[in-house]
Amino acid sequence: MSATDHAARAAALQRFLLERIPPTRALGLRVARYDGATLVLAAPLAANVNDKGCAFGGSLTSLLTLAGWGLIELALQARGFDCDVFVQDSEVRYLAPVWNDFEAVATLAEGESWDAFLAALAERGKARTRVACTVPGDAGAPAATLVARFVAKRRG
Amino acid sequence: MSATDHAARAAALQRFLLERIPPTRALGLRVARYDGATLVLAAPLAANVNDKGCAFGGSLTSLLTLAGWGLIELALQARGFDCDVFVQDSEVRYLAPVWNDFEAVATLAEGESWDAFLAALAERGKARTRVACTVPGDAGAPAATLVARFVAKRRG
Numbered sequence: 074m075s076a077t078d079h080a081a082r083a084a085a086l087q088r089f090l091l092e093r094i095p096p097t098r099a100l101g102l103r104v105a106r107y108d109g110a111t112l113v114l115a116a117p118l119a120a121n122v123n124d125k126g127c128a129f130g131g132s133l134t135s136l137l138t139l140a141g142w143g144l145i146e147l148a149l150q151a152r153g154f155d156c157d158v159f160v161q162d163s164e165v166r167y168l169a170p171v172w173n174d175f176e177a178v179a180t181l182a183e184g185e186s187w188d189a190f191l192a193a194l195a196e197r198g199k200a201r202t203r204v205a206c207t208v209p210g211d212a213g214a215p216a217a218t219l220v221a222r223f224v225a226k227r228r229g
Numbered sequence: 230m231s232a233t234d235h236a237a238r239a240a241a242l243q244r245f246l247l248e249r250i251p252p253t254r255a256l257g258l259r260v261a262r263y264d265g266a267t268l269v270l271a272a273p274l275a276a277n278v279n280d281k282g283c284a285f286g287g288s289l290t291s292l293l294t295l296a297g298w299g300l301i302e303l304a305l306q307a308r309g310f311d312c313d314v315f316v317q318d319s320e321v322r323y324l325a326p327v328w329n330d331f332e333a334v335a336t337l338a339e340g341e342s343w344d345a346f347l348a349a350l351a352e353r354g355k356a357r358t359r360v361a362c363t364v365p366g367d368a369g370a371p372a373a374t375l376v377a378r379f380v381a382k383r384r385g
Contacts, residue, residue: 093280096288099255124249130316131291132252138287160286162322167315 076108082147083107090139100135104143105176109151112144112179118172128171130217133208137219138163140179141204145223148187154194156225161201163221169210171217179206182220190225198227232264238303239263246295256291260299261332265307268300268335274328284327286373289364293375294319296335297360301379304343310350312381317357319377325366327373335362338376346381354383 087104090097101120105113114136121132138160145158181187182203193200203222210216243260246253257276261269270292277288294316301314337343338359349356359378366372 089280094278094285096255096277096279096285099252099276100287120255121252122250123252124245125313129250129252129291131256131287131294134290134294134319135285135287138290157281160323162320163290164318164320165290166318 078151079107079109082150083112086112086143086147090143094139096135097139100132102136102139107147110180112140112147113176114140114143114179115174115176117174121175125170126172128175130165130167133167133171133175133177133217134163134165134219136175136177137165137179137206137208137217138221140177140206141219141221141223144179144181144204145202145225149194149225152191154191154225155228156194157228158223158225161222161224163219165217165219167217169214169216171208171210175208175216177206177208179204181205194225194227200225234307235263235265238306239268242268242299242303246299250295252291253295256288258292258295263303266336268296268303269332270296270299270335271330271332273330277331281326282328284331286323289323289327289331289333289373290319290321290375292331292333293321293335293362293364293373294377296333296362297375297377297379300335300337300360301358301381305350305381308347310347310381311384312350313384314379314381317378317380319375321373321375323373325370325372327364327366331364331372333362333364335360337361350381350383356381 123129182205208217279285338361364373
């Protein structure tokens, strides 16, 4: 797929999220970048601030989870799969407070592969994979991380 | 503490959350009940719906995390501790879709005790404890669970 295809899919994902999942509008969600392997979502601090003036943990987790979900959705769409994608479980670590607008960066987790995931989906109509998502913090260290397992089920 | 004290603290917590943490207004958060051992928060499906018509996972996690945070805040306030309380990490399981308005029920996790937590806080000015939170689903089975570790630090 070309960079133009990726940009078009990223724009369509943003429209879908904002139109069909109202809580994403409260987050102020934006799709920042997509290159086929990494999806980056962004949100402003102002809409997601807590009583201490930094980002509310629930908003960080929402953006992280949506980044993982979106990464899988885009990978499936690009390969012609029509699926429902659900988050099954996740582990979140809040490592440092976030004092600015923030991003959530999603990639496939270590040890996972699109080939294995898509082969299982083609064979059984259902497959699981894990995604690793990070909110970058100061000096390159992560401010929050999430590892989540998602299930995809073919429709119809 | 009397039931009247608990109700007053619950009402004050709701005011604090809605005034000081704007994302709680988007959730439509309400403090439903507090009895000194269990805190129950509630949110409407309409504000938290996803593309499938059930509750958005990020909203479930936000309400679960806030229930855990609130449980610790109220316990500390009742005992005269002035602390900052932060979530450190959490594990979330999404067990069943939620098709209605929902609640998040927070209690101290198994193996934890307020006495041990408060003793550590009094001695070192900082302490950790784990909270177990559940979104009840149909027929008494949980629809989502969260176990989270919180840190409290005395102020000043």
